[in-house]
Amino acid sequence: MVYYVAHRLFASHDRALGARVAALLADKTGPDNVFLPFCDTDEEDLVAPVKGRRLFELDTERLATLTGMIALLHGPSLDDGVCMEIGYAAALGVPVTVLTTDFQTYDPNGTAPAWQFPDPLIETITGRVVRVPSLGPATPARTDRFEAFGHRNDTQLNQAIADGVAALLQQEHSTTPAVIRTDAVFVEPSPYAPDDALSDTVRATGRTAVPSRRLAATDPLTAAATDWEQAATAAMLVVDVSGPETPPGAAALIGAAAARRQPVVAYQPQPIYTHAHGREPNWRNLMIQYASAVHATTLDEVTDKVAA
Incomplete structure (x- = not known):
């Protein structure tokens, strides 16, 4: 059993968010059953003759053996590495849940039914999109408005993570062979x-x-x-x-x-x-x-x- 957390890697807050998702998923499935890129590939300290290729090999070794994936996508510019990993998992019939706190949806002309992400293919190939677009409730007892705003964001994020993990664990593996x-x-x-x-x-x-x-x-x-x-x-x-x-x-x-x-x-x-x-x-x-x-x-x- 291997669950993969696909997330943007290039800034500390992105990695911290991935770690929060992985921690909750590990509570549900066991820490040895969760793969967190950057963390579990030791990307900061890894030394290899061709490091990028080695990281690709380590990630795809896990992608080929997955039980499920939870992917984090936010905003109009989606991380291409995460989207690549979603496509890889979906082609193998691996259950994929996408988690987002983005409040935007998209359509081609302003009047058509909206889809969840800038390219409709993403939600088409995933089993479930968990969207928690609204901040958590206000807490009047907090006198500092910035602390209060931060708390509302944390509440929203915690709810999204909990809902995303729960949705992932309910999905089943399925695939249909293609005729080339x-x-x-x-x-x-x-x-x-x-x-x-x-x-x-x-x-x-x-x-x-x-x-x-x-x-x-x-x-x-x-x-x-x-x-x-x-x-x-x-x-x-x-x-x-x-x-x-x-x-x-x-x-x-x-x-x-x-x-x-x-x-x-x-x-x-x-x-x-x-x-x-x-x-x-x-x-x-x-x-x-x-x-x-x-x-x-x-x-x-x-x-x-x-x-x-």
């Missing part, structure tokens, strides 16, 4: 610059391009389910990973492809490298980088890989 279409290439363009360049590039090689449809669909949630199914049956994925972070749906699809052993071409015409102590430069979140077979910066490079 050997000629099909699933194409995920960037939501920041949606166009047909990647699909046209794939078609020019003689392969069948299957572009994602959810972000331009009148019913994005239904289209997201179709995108997920079509990506699962493709022989290869071509994914535009451009943006401040890899877009959340793209990251989830890359994680799913890694779990299924599907090759991924990650297209990023303007790479931005990140650096951390003791780690090699990464051109994207290391979970995205090492789950992708090829990093292409030009459409010609995409052509070469798809045609190979």
Whole structure:
């Protein structure tokens, strides 16, 4: 039995939040049954010839053996590493509960039914989203307004964690095998610059391009389910990973492809490298980088890989 806590790693408050979730989950399932990235990979002190790759290996070793996952997602810019891990778990049929205290929901035109996150694929592939969007009740006895406000946030967060852990422990494992279409290439363009360049590039090689449809669909949630199914049956994925972070749906699809052993071409015409102590430069979140077979910066490079 292994429960995985997927959370943003890059600041102390994010790691502290992950630790709070892991502690409650450990109370319910036992501390040896909970895996907390950064903590349990010893990321601060780990020394390895290629540290980022080693961290990817340690995390995916756990992802491949999960009983369940609880993932923390907040705000309009979702952590691409967490989204990749959600996709990986979901592709294996692992129960995933997403926990959020975000009070925003999203829709494409201001009038359509809202979905929970900026990309509807995230809630489509997860078993449960636990949203606790409101602060806890005010406590008039607290005279310092900042202390009172902090207490209301703590109350909200504690409720969200308790509800998220309870929801996770109620879910069951399930999966449906996919039948691969050997000629099909699933194409995920960037939501920041949606166009047909990647699909046209794939078609020019003689392969069948299957572009994602959810972000331009009148019913994005239904289209997201179709995108997920079509990506699962493709022989290869071509994914535009451009943006401040890899877009959340793209990251989830890359994680799913890694779990299924599907090759991924990650297209990023303007790479931005990140650096951390003791780690090699990464051109994207290391979970995205090492789950992708090829990093292409030009459409010609995409052509070469798809045609190979």
